Amino acid sequence: MGDWWTPPMMPDPGLGIREFSSVSHIDESPSRHRSPPATRASETNSKHSYSVLTAFCTEENIPQCVAYVNQEAAALGLCGVCVEARGAGPSLGAASALNLLYELLQLQRRGQRTLHDLETQQLKNNSDLEHLQHNNSRLKDQLEHTRRENSGLHEGERQLQLKIRTLQRYLKSEKEEVQKLQSIIASRATQYNHDAKRKERESAKLKERLNQLLVDKRDKRLAIEVANCVGRADGKRSLWKTSKMEARHEGEMYKALLSDYEGRHQVLLQENAELKKLLQLMKKDMVSMLSPRKTTRAHMPAEDSLEQAGSEPDDELCEGSRDPLEQMCEQAREQLANSIRLQWRRLKSHMQRLDSQVSLAASREQEEVISRREHEEAITHMKMELQQCTEFIQTQQQLLQQLSLPCDEETAALLNDGYLLEEKERLKEEWSLFHEQKKNFEMERKNFTEAAIRLGHERKAFEEDRALWLKTQFLNMAPFVGHRRHATSESRRALTIGAQSGAKVPSSPALSCTSASHTGLSTPTSDPMTLPSTAELYRTLQLIPDSRSQGRCASNSFQSGATMTKSQLRDSCTDCSIFSVVRDGNSAS
Amino acid sequence: MNFSEVFKQSNQLCKVSPDGKYLATCVQYRLVVRDVNTLQILQLYTCLDQVASMEWSSDSLFILCAMYKRGLVQVWSLEQPDWHCKIDEGSIGLVSSRWSPDGRHILNTTEFHLRVTVWSLCNKSVSYIKYPKACQKGMDFSADGRYMALAERRDCKDYISVFVCDDWHLLRHFETDTQDLAGVEWSPNGCVLAAWDSCLEYKMLLYSLDGRLLSTYSAYEWSLGIKSVAWSPSSQFLAIGSYDEKVRILNHITWKKLTEFEHHPTITNSKAVVFKEVEKRPVIPTEDLSIQQIAMESSLFDIQSKYEIPPLPVQVPVVKPDPDRANPKIGISAIAFSVDNRYLATKNGGFQVQSLFWHCSGDSVVLLGKDQLCLCYMATDEEK
Numbered sequence: 016m017g018d019w020w021t022p023p024m025m026p027d028p029g030l031g032i033r034e035f036s037s038v039s040h041i042d043e044s045p046s047r048h049r050s051p052p053a054t055r056a057s058e059t060n061s062k063h064s065y066s067v068l069t070a071f072c073t074e075e076n077i078p079q080c081v082a083y084v085n086q087e088a089a090a091l092g093l094c095g096v097c098v099e100a101r102g103a104g105p106s107l108g109a110a111s112a113l114n115l116l117y118e119l120l121q122l123q124r125r126g127q128r129t130l131h132d133l134e135t136q137q138l139k140n141n142s143d144l145e146h147l148q149h150n151n152s153r154l155k156d157q158l159e160h161t162r163r164e165n166s167g168l169h170e171g172e173r174q175l176q177l178k179i180r181t182l183q184r185y186l187k188s189e190k191e192e193v194q195k196l197q198s199i200i201a202s203r204a205t206q207y208n209h210d211a212k213r214k215e216r217e218s219a220k221l222k223e224r225l226n227q228l229l230v231d232k233r234d235k236r237l238a239i240e241v242a243n244c245v246g247r248a249d250g251k252r253s254l255w256k257t258s259k260m261e262a263r264h265e266g267e268m269y270k271a272l273l274s275d276y277e278g279r280h281q282v283l284l285q286e287n288a289e290l291k292k293l294l295q296l297m298k299k300d301m302v303s304m305l306s307p308r309k310t311t312r313a314h315m316p317a318e319d320s321l322e323q324a325g326s327e328p329d330d331e332l333c334e335g336s337r338d339p340l341e342q343m344c345e346q347a348r349e350q351l352a353n354s355i356r357l358q359w360r361r362l363k364s365h366m367q368r369l370d371s372q373v374s375l376a377a378s379r380e381q382e383e384v385i386s387r388r389e390h391e392e393a394i395t396h397m398k399m400e401l402q403q404c405t406e407f408i409q410t411q412q413q414l415l416q417q418l419s420l421p422c423d424e425e426t427a428a429l430l431n432d433g434y435l436l437e438e439k440e441r442l443k444e445e446w447s448l449f450h451e452q453k454k455n456f457e458m459e460r461k462n463f464t465e466a467a468i469r470l471g472h473e474r475k476a477f478e479e480d481r482a483l484w485l486k487t488q489f490l491n492m493a494p495f496v497g498h499r500r501h502a503t504s505e506s507r508r509a510l511t512i513g514a515q516s517g518a519k520v521p522s523s524p525a526l527s528c529t530s531a532s533h534t535g536l537s538t539p540t541s542d543p544m545t546l547p548s549t550a551e552l553y554r555t556l557q558l559i560p561d562s563r564s565q566g567r568c569a570s571n572s573f574q575s576g577a578t579m580t581k582s583q584l585r586d587s588c589t590d591c592s593i594f595s596v597v598r599d600g601n602s603a604s
Numbered sequence: 605m606n607f608s609e610v611f612k613q614s615n616q617l618c619k620v621s622p623d624g625k626y627l628a629t630c631v632q633y634r635l636v637v638r639d640v641n642t643l644q645i646l647q648l649y650t651c652l653d654q655v656a657s658m659e660w661s662s663d664s665l666f667i668l669c670a671m672y673k674r675g676l677v678q679v680w681s682l683e684q685p686d687w688h689c690k691i692d693e694g695s696i697g698l699v700s701s702r703w704s705p706d707g708r709h710i711l712n713t714t715e716f717h718l719r720v721t722v723w724s725l726c727n728k729s730v731s732y733i734k735y736p737k738a739c740q741k742g743m744d745f746s747a748d749g750r751y752m753a754l755a756e757r758r759d760c761k762d763y764i765s766v767f768v769c770d771d772w773h774l775l776r777h778f779e780t781d782t783q784d785l786a787g788v789e790w791s792p793n794g795c796v797l798a799a800w801d802s803c804l805e806y807k808m809l810l811y812s813l814d815g816r817l818l819s820t821y822s823a824y825e826w827s828l829g830i831k832s833v834a835w836s837p838s839s840q841f842l843a844i845g846s847y848d849e850k851v852r853i854l855n856h857i858t859w860k861k862l863t864e865f866e867h868h869p870t871i872t873n874s875k876a877v878v879f880k881e882v883e884k885r886p887v888i889p890t891e892d893l894s895i896q897q898i899a900m901e902s903s904l905f906d907i908q909s910k911y912e913i914p915p916l917p918v919q920v921p922v923v924k925p926d927p928d929r930a931n932p933k934i935g936i937s938a939i940a941f942s943v944d945n946r947y948l949a950t951k952n953g954g955f956q957v958q959s960l961f962w963h964c965s966g967d968s969v970v971l972l973g974k975d976q977l978c979l980c981y982m983a984t985d986e987e988k
Contacts, residue, residue: 196826198927199826199827199828201927201928202827202828202927202932203804203826203828205927205928205929205930206803206804206828206930206931207804208930209930209931210930217716220716221716224697224715224716228695231695236692236694237691237692237693237694237696237721237730238691238692238694239689239690239691239692239723239728239730240688240689240690240691240692241688241689241725241728242686242687242688242689243687244725244726244727244728245666245681245708245725245726246726247706247708247726249706254771256771256773260771260773261773264768264770264773264775265775267750267768268751268768268775268813268814269814271750271794271795271813272795272812272813272814275793275794275795279857
């Protein structure tokens with residue numbers, strides 16, 4: 016590695032020589048540096064130090080330069096240069112300058128060398144670093160790889176452990192089974208041994224007995240001694256053993272068996288019938304549950320047909336024994352089972368539909384006309400209402416009971432009196448009210464009549480005035496001036512009074528004036544002295560009852576008595592009586 | 605509970621007559637007949653030797669006393685005390701003796717089970733049945749007394765013979781598919797005969813009255829098999845108790861297993877009530893009895909004891925049987941159906957219960973132990 020850095024060093028000595036040459040140029044003639052620096056610049060490769068050198072020292076600032084150089088040299092630990100006065104001007108001492116230069120060169124060389132060394136060192140280090148990094152990465156990879164291998168091996172080990180455990184368990188179970196089998200074998204062996212020993216003992220006894228019998232010639236015969244024969248238990252005589260007897264025995268045996276089977280058969284039939292009944296009931300229930308629903312048309316005939324089919328075999332069953340009864344039972348059973356199954360399936364589908372509906376309704380909550388909350392609120396409201404109504408009903412019932420309770424006469428009488436009193440008082444009140452109202456009405460009527468009289472008077476006056484005015488007018492055709500003015504003022508006064516009187520009438524004054532004027536003209540012959548009847552007054556005034564008065568009547572007012580006719584008064588009276596009755600009714604309830 | 609005075613007896617020979625009027629006990633060679641109500645001695649008979657077995661006839665008129673050592677059977681009459689009957693089997697010996705259902709025939713099984721001799725008291729006739737099998741229950745009479753089933757073995761094969769008890773006519777004779785027939789039992793209605801194999805093989809065969817094989821049932825292989833068998837009174841169920849401590853119930857229509865009951869040493873069923881007797885005598889350990897229904901204990905003698913109901917689960921003490929012995933004391937050794945077909949009592953394990961019987965009213969069970977008598981009375985709730 017240290018070989019290849021020499022070539023870059025090559026230009027350096029060249030540079031150093033050039034620098035030397037440039038310095039030597041300085042030595043020869045300091046004025047020479049003024050010569051085109053471009054050539055020197057072109058020689059060197061834009062050497063910064065060269066340009067600095069050329070710029071550094073001139074003829075004028077030699078001593079300063081020298082001082083500066085000396086200073087720098089001193090700083091570096093070298094001897095300085097001295098200035099010698101020579102012929103042409105101050106110039107540097109050649110020896111000291113050369114020494115300084117030499118030392119500087121030495122320094123430079125040393126520096127260069129250290130630089131080279133450092134560079135080589137750095138290169139070495141770089142390469143080392145690279146090498147190490149390479150190694151590092153390689154080792155890392157290796158480490159990863161080994162780690163993976165390790166985990167894989169762990170996995171394998173674990174699985175093997177598991178396998179070991181299972182195998183151990185299996186082994187244990189097998190061992191247990193082996194032990195169990197061994198114990199079984201042992202017990203069987205002991206049993207066999209025991210039996211074998213017993214048999215052996217028996218055979219030994221038998222042999223002994225045989226020997227004894229062979230030896231013992233005495234033959235003890237077996238015999239029975241009975242004092243007298245005993246009759247049979249059932250008292251009958253015993254019968255000979257014949258084939259008939261055998262047959263009879265066989266028959267009896269078969270009879271016994273048959274009776275047992277028949278008994279069982281009956282029981283099973285009964286059970287069967289009960290189960291069938293149960294199935295029928297179930298089917299009916301299911302059909303009834305499903306049929307009220309809105310099933311499609313397609314279903315209905317199917318149901319009916321099934322019902323029919325279901326009922327048919329039942330009828331046939333109920334009929335009783337027939338030759339192919341077995342077949343029918345089979346068919347009937349199958350049909351029944353099928354119909355039950357169908358109904359059950361339908362029921363299931365129905366339930367599923369209901370469930371889906373419920374779920375849909377729950378999901379479609381927002382779209383519903385009545386939202387859930389409202390629904391709940393409505394329900395609570397209704398519940399409250401219901402509660403209130405029940406309470407109400409209860410109180411009603413209590414009261415009714417109280418009423419219907421047979422109380423003794425006194426209390427009954429008292430109660431009746433109480434009721435009567437109540438009624439009387441109410442009546443009194445109403446009468447007083449009625450009288451008051453009547454009085455008010457009379458007053459108003461009087462006022463009205465007075466007003467009418469006044470009106471009549473005024474009208475008369477007005478008519479007179481008018482007549483006078485006309486007369487004056489007519490007479491004005493002729494020259495009568497003095498009377499005219501008086502008449503007009505009078506007539507004007509009358510008119511105003513009439514207008515005022517007209518305004519007093521509560522109905523539309525304008526109408527009344529005009530109507531009064533009209534009527535006044537039409538009925539000039541009415542006798543002003545006699546009070547006109549109210550009906551006539553009304554008719555003359557052409558006061559028609561309007562809705563306002565009616566309304567006011569309904570609201571219990573006798574104020575506008577002037578606007579009422581007698582019939583209206585009666586009506587209003589009845590209305591009010593009705594109203595009072597209604598009011599009473601309200602108070603009584 | 606009141607007890608009478610103590611009477612002597614030998615060989616546990618103490619039987620009440622079938623009509624319930626008399627009580628017969630044997631003391632050595634004497635036969636004593638007492639009245640059940642007054643316990644007064646009515647008759648006294650003397651036999652020729654020590655009585656080994658004693659049996660009432662079905663009409664309560666005769667008593668049979670068998671003396672096996674001498675090969676003698678003596679029959680006594682209650683109506684006529686003078687009447688006597690002696691049956692001598694001779695040199696052939698006697699192993700067991702029993703009445704026939706009509707009360708007029710005696711069946712003697714000779715030594716080595718060579719033959720069964722049928723003696724008739726009516727006409728002194730003798731019949732022989734060859735090759736009876738020596739097994740747990742080789743002979744059974746049907747409930748109505750008409751037929752007898754006998755297990756036989758010839759040429760290393762098992763057979764069953766069905767006889768008509770009237771005249772001992774052989775009705776049917778058929779081979780059974782068993783290794784070693786251990787027992788036969790008629791159903792209460794007399795139409796089905798259950799035959800089972802020895803404990804080395806679990807096999808239950810069901811034959812109809814006319815000898816046809818109806819069905820076979822085998823719960824498992826290899827382990828020790830059937831230990832006890834019981835029919836329900838209505839013939840609807842057949843309960844099989846086996847050495848694996850389970851009771852299996854077969855139904856009479858399909859002869860398939862209907863249900864099976866286990867006998868866990870720990871009782872955890874919330875419906876079970878366990879009564880535990882606690883005795884004041886600390887020496888004797890408490891005896892726990894576990895039955896499907898209520899169990900109640902009362903002591904025979906003046907031993908103070910009280911019952912307590914321990915909270916569930918209850919651990920029943922189990923005595924581990926000796927596995928090296930034959931016929932180990934494990935498994936269901938006793939099964940009894942109640943008379944109304946509702947309850948089933950079973951005894952599992954090595955408890956010292958000799959016998960297990962239901963009262964004919966169907967609401968109480970009697971357990972007879974070695975030292976104790978237990979009467980279990982069940983109170984049923986009123987059904988609405």
